[in-house]
Each structure stands twice: as structure tokens, then as C-alpha cells.
Amino acid sequence: MSFSGELYASHTIGEPQGPQDNRRIRWQHGVITAVEDAGTAPAGTRRTLVMPALANAHDHARPLPMSSFGTAFLPLEAWLPRTILATPPDAYKAAVAPLARAALSGCGAVMVHYTRPSGKLDPIDEAREVARAARDVGLRIAFAPAIRDRNPLVYGDETALLGKLPADIAALLRDTYCRPPLSPARLIETTEQIAEAIQGPMVDVQFGPAGVQWCSDELLRAIARRSAETGRRVHMHLLETPYQRRWADLTFPQGIVTYLKEIGLLSPRLTLAHCVHARPHELDMIAAAGCRIVTNSGSNLHLRSGLGPIADAWQRGCSLAVGVDGQAFDEDDDMIREIRLANALHGGKGFAQAWSRPEFLLQSTAHGRQAIGMPGTGKIAVGEPADFLQLDYDRLDLDRIIAVEPVDLFFARATAQHVLQVIVAGKTIVTHGNLPGVDLQAAENQLRSSYRQSMQDHAALTRDWPRIEAALAEWNAAFIGCC
Template sequence: MSAQIITARWIVTGTDDDGQTRTLDDAALVHDAGAILAVGPADEIRQAYPQAQVTSYPRHLIMPGLVNAHHHIGLTPLQMGAPDSPLEHWFAARLAMRKIDPYLDTLYSAFEMIASGVTTVQHIQGWAVGNIDAVTGSAEEVLRAYDDIGMRVSYCYSVREQNRFVYEADEAFCNRLPPEVGRAMAAHLARVTMPFDDFMALFDRLMETRRSARARIQLAPANLHWMTDDGLLAMQEKSAAAGVPMHMHLLETAYQKEYAFRRTGTTAVRHLERLGLLGPHMTLGHGVWMTEEDVEICAGTGTCICHNCSSNLRLRSGVLPLMALVQRGMTVGLGIDEAGINDDRDMLQEMRMALNLHRFPGMDPADVPSPGQILRMATEHGARTTAFGAEIGRLEPGRRLDAVVFDYDRATYPYQDPDIAPADALIHRAKSKDVHQVIVEGEVILEDGRFIRIDRDAVLTRIAEALSQPRDEDEVNRHSLRDAVFPTVKAFYDGYLRKTADRTPFYKTSSRR
């Protein structure tokens, strides 16, 4: 046995059901090979394990590692040439994005996530070019990047069967375009299209070849408009057989709500319930445009939701009715999606965004999220949306040791009144500079801004050199294609929403009269 003890001024083991953080003063935890054996008062832990090596953090607060429960790419769309737009236009804008090696790209965002305390990420890859061998190679490079840097990843590849560009069949959209542009668009879509059976074979390959204990593979039906009912049912069967969860974008925008009604005559959530897809194994990413009945259905089935706060604001998608979910005891994770409000992957900032966005007018504190509830979203609940489940997310015996060590004195200098709970103070104030260490599976992978396994500057230099080169022929063609198809995309959505649709909000944040 090679038990090791960590002592700290405070250890936050997690959040209680009432939204209060559970914090131990002058505490310690003992772990062995990444498994937490015990947590409690420092003196008691030292006495129980007298031979264990002790590492002390006298001015620090330790909390569970943060979980980014919804992530896609490394360099942001804005960095790569796609300005923020309404989501349905944004897909067209992204046609002109530069290409980057998936290994380097993954490391780029991993640097940002880890620096802000993220130990686990739900990585949802998509739009890789080529056949199954090419897509498998891209997926393996993503997984290799996380393995090399030491981060925990729950990986899935978005399955898209149809309607890849707008909310109608690919062929129908291409027919809307001038003939030459339509042919170019069809050729582009063909390059990012795989048969459904190949998507399932990709999952099987990755399950068979995964080598790192810090990586898990799961499934991702991309969205209702991207999937047929037969495809959804096949993925549900695969999920049950393999014992893995699924993560599905749903109801990100009002246009997706309208698409679901046109296709099914009901809501997207009700349709998924009828197909038997809902349950604790399913996470719905975004969920902004759920109806009150949808929320009740998700709560009743134990379906998880991932709140992508910054993304919803940046792309004009709307605001998730978070408190309607929290008050029903639902599992809600927190994701940064393509990029946070500062065009980066700062989970501390994302937590504050979610904490403050939902502070709508009123006096009852139960109507708005508490710092502890936000912490639970970013740790335990986020973990439940991944394939790691209850193995992580809290600092308790039997769980894996993924943790963030904050320099509390540095974060609160020159003063912090002790009436404020220390975890609450950090959720309001901590920044990446205050992260002293990030620990995954008992291993320190970041210390005072220095990545232990990877030379960050060398990776950024390689990215800068690659993107300093002129656009290649494919990039030039996609840049031109974006400009050619954009007017048709905009025209497609003109008048798409029914004038009679009820959009009564959950939150009332202003008054016209």
C-alpha cells in the first residue's frame, strides 16, 4: 500500500441536496493509486495512516475537479474565421473555418480548461472529413491529446444522418442553390457524410482500442433534425447493450422547437419519450426551448440536462429555465460548448455566468441559484452526464481523486470577511491565476500555471506556424462556398417560425409597459 495524505485549510467534499457546500476545516484526505480512501479532520487522518506521505496546503481550499460537460473543438470558431451569429446562420459561417491538426487543436482547449480547474471533459467530436478510417484516425488523435496531457475525457462522435446544413434534406437544400453552387455544396456534404453503420463501427473500434483509464467512450445522436427515428432507436439499443450514456443536442433554438413540431406534431422531448430514449443515461444539451410539460417529462424520467450558458447567449439561442429544473431535483451539468463568454474555456468564468444570469427579479433566494448549486452543476452533476458517472464529482471514499487546489489567500487578497463561506467566496472571485494545482487520478497535471506533461509554448508555436500558412485549395473553396450559400440559408429561415406559437417565457426580466 502506498497511501498518500493531502491536508488543506479547507476541503470541499461536494454539495448537499439543499445546495449547501459541505466543507471540512483543517482537513485531510488519503488516497492510494488515485482512489480516495478517507476524508476527515487532518489529525484523525494522520493517526489512521501514520506511514503515509503527507503533502500540506496550509492556505488552500481543495474542491472536486470541475467537469466541462459539453465541448467540441480547440481553437474557437471566432479564432478560425466564423463570427458569432444566430445558430442556424452560424453553421453556414463555419464553412470558411481553417483546418488544424486534431491533436494540436485538442491540446489548445485542454490547456485552457485545465488552467481553470477542469479535470474531465465531455468531448463531442463531429464533422471530420473522409471515410471511417480517416474519422477513426481523427478520433484517436483527440484521445491521444487528452492522454498525453493527463486529462479525463468522456468521448463521443456526433452521428448525423440527414439535414446536415439546414432543417431540410441535403438534396432539397442543394436544389435551392444555383446549379454550380449546389454541386459544390453537395460535394462538400459528401465529404462529411458517413453511412450510419460506419458510425456504429466507429464506436465499436474506439471501445476496443481505448487504452487509457482516463478515457471513456459513449454515444451522441447529434440532434433530432440530424437523426431519423430508426437511427435514434438503433443508438438507444447500442447504448443499452454497451452500458454507455448518450449526449444529444436538443431544443437549442426556437427554430429547432418549430422543426420538431413540423416533423412530429408534438415537442421534441415528447417525441423522444415516445421512442423510449429518455432516462438517466440520456443528457440533453442546451434544452433552452423545453416547454413546462417537457421539463416535467425530463424530471420524471431522470433525464439529464447540460446547461451551455455562454453559448446560448453568444448565438442568440435563449436562456435555459434553470431554476425550473433545479427545483424539480433534476441533474443539470454545465458546459462551455464551443467557447465561453470571453472566447475561451474558463470554467470559473462560466460558473459565474450561470450563477448571475438566472438572478431574475424577486426577493426569494430559493428562486435563484446558489453558489453551491452552481458548484454541483460543475462537478457532481456534470460527472453524471459522462461515462464516468459517480466515480468522480465528489471528494469521498471510493471515488477517484480529481481535484482543484486553490490558493485561497491569493484569490481573496487583500481581504475576505470570514462571514462568507470560503467556497462561496471562490466561486464568486477565483480566477485561473489562483489555481495552484490540478489533480487527476491522484496525479498533479498543472502546478502554478505550468503543465507537467506537455510543453504548452511548443504546442502554441506549432499551431501558430501551421495557421500562418496561406489557405490551401480546400479552404479557399469553402470560403467562397460560404459566401455563395449564405443568402439561401438566410432565406430558408425567413418566416420559418409560426406566428401563433406560444413563447411565454419562464423568466420575466423586463416590462414593456
């Protein structure tokens, strides 16, 4: 099916020559064919701001806000075990809800690093359900099944942790988290079978090692070899928390990024989420290799991971993108607010700016598209994909006191509430807060009902959680050398 049409914009951000006023954008078959002067708009015409559709470059497609499962302000090392309560009751509904929220916030493309499968379906069938959800919403996605084969509870032998707990709680943790992993060969084979099932113009399947601390040397080397052989992209967490930094320093005396380079993973095919605790020389290596870094400000704040050297990474030449990480600041998957938050935290101090706001917006979108494996740069130019975000500029500039640069109003106050339309591959997927193919409220209500019923399956874990959390805190504090 081809999608053609045209769009009027009183303001644009993203044309090669810079911001423009009174523009008409035309497209055919999902590709921009003309961007031209529209002349003066008739009196009373609604003012609109059109920019490239946003790219959420790191996400996990979490069904509902995670604090509803008792995770509020837990550090990652306790947060992750707790998220088992949010295991999807239905793969399709669990994916369609967050992808719909992403679209409503202006996203045209989302990375789905799939870390919490339902366990009710074969991995290939589960991936098909996620791809179906993305198709119904109308989004471009990357799908990377998160694969891991070590350190299920802590960054090392969990015996000491389990030994501090009563026998029944230790047995619960072993049965819940410490199951034998699949072999590296099988994990890679499954990813490639998923690619055969769902890869296409709107879906890019990638290798998704969960993180170096969760993957054996054998698995990481096998992924590096297979990525080099096939060109398949790789998406991975790196140095998200201080505990991971400590583990990396103990495990790789030569340096964890040096290790990634030695085994062949450090390449333009690699995207690294977080890098909160990366050091200057590591950022230089990442930049030189052409990898991308995805910063996830809301998630880093919620999980108390730290802010990260994002401005330094930019200045050292790293390609930066922005992700929601399934944990937006307001737990609403609002990608617009996450871009604004990243800029507010890292954009500079006083009169010194780390970057210009238009540059940060457009480059993070372009690098996000690269991370997701989508075509084009996101610019509003002939030959580029017809992927647009249209905002209600009358609402954004409600006061109309003086002429203000649209990009300044975007970074000052824009949210998903200002979205008029989202167009992806020439097809309108959001219009005035509605998704033609999805009933988001019904999906969320069904998820809530399913989760309320399923909580009885986790009664023991919920009952024993205070002791589990205390044991995790004690182990990690000792590991990092804290009192």
C-alpha cells in the same frame, strides 16, 4: 501506475458535512483514504481552497477560438457551416490544446462530442489520437463521435436554398456539405469499434447522435436499441435554437420528447445538451426519465440561441450539469467562469434564489461526472476518486477585510488564473499554471501556423460566404415565419 499523496487545504468545499477549514486530504492508488483536521497552519502558510475537480459535461474540443474563423455572433444555423474552416489540421494537436486549456481551468473530466474530424485519418485512428491527447494532459474524458445522416445544411430539403444561389456557389455547397451519409448500421459499428480501441478507466465511449434534426428515425431507433442492449451512454443536442424548436413542432406533433420516449432513448443513459427551448412538460419528462441536461451559457450567448429554462428545469427535478461547448464566454475554455456565468444567469432574482451556490457547484459537478461516465460523485470523502481542484485563496481573498464564505468568493471572482493545482486520479496534472506533459503554447502556435496555411484551401467558401450567409438567413427566417 498508482498515485498517492496528500494535500493541505485551509478551506474545502465538497465534504459531506459542508465547508471545512484546515484539512488534510490523503489518497492512495488514486482514491481518497483520509480527510482529517490538519490543526492550525503555521504562520505564513499559503491559504488554499480545495474542491472537487470540475466536469465539463458538454464540449467539442475546438482547437482555437472560433471567432478567429469569422464566426463571431453568428446563429448556430450559419455558425456550423462556417466552422468547416476550423477542421483540425492535426488530430492530436487539435485535441491536446483545448484539453490542456480545460485542465488549466480546473477540469478533471471533459465530454468530447467530436463533431469536426480532420478527415485525414480513419475514425478509429483519429479517436486514438484524441485519447492520446487526453492521456498526455491527464484528463478523464468521454468520447462521443457525433453521427448524423440527414439535413446537412438546413432543417429540410436544401433544394430551395441552393436554388437561390448562383450555380457555382450551389455546387460548392453540395460538394462541401451534402455528401452521402453512412448507413445507421455502419455509424453504430464505427462507434463500437472506437470503444474497443480506446475505452478504459479514463475514457468512456458513448453514442453521439448530433441531434434529432440531424438523425433519421432509423438511426435514432438503432442507437436506442443498441444503448439498451449494451448500456452504452448517449450524448445528444436537443432544442438548442428557435429554428430547431420550429422543426421539432412540425416534425413531431406528439412532441419531440414524447418521441424520444417512444423509441426508447429517454433513459438515465441519456445526456441532453442545451434544451434552451424545452417546455415545462418536456422538462418534467426529462426529469422523470433520469436524463441529464447540460447548460452551456457562454455558447448560448455567443450563438444568440437564448438563455433557457435552467432554473425551472432544476426546480422540476432535472439533473443539471455545465458545459463549455467549445465556445466559452471569453473563448478561453475557462470552466470556472462558465459555472459562475450559469449561476449568475439562472440563480435567481432579488431575494428569491433558484438554488444555493454550494448545491449548484457540487450537484452540477456530480451530474457532469455522470454524463462523462466517470466514477464517484466528486465529493471530498473517503473512497471517492482523488480528483481535486486547488485554488490560491490568498489571491482569491486578496483584500482580507472580513471573513467571507469561500464559495461566495469563488462565484464572485474566481477564474483559471486562481488555479494552483489540478489532481486527477491522484496524479497532479496542473501545477502553478503548468502542464507537465504538454507544451500548450507550442501546440497553439503550431495550430495557428497550420490554419493560416490551410485557409487557401477554403478560398472559394470565404469569398462566397456573404451570399451563403444571406441565403441561410433567408431560408431560416422563412422557415420560422419571420419577416
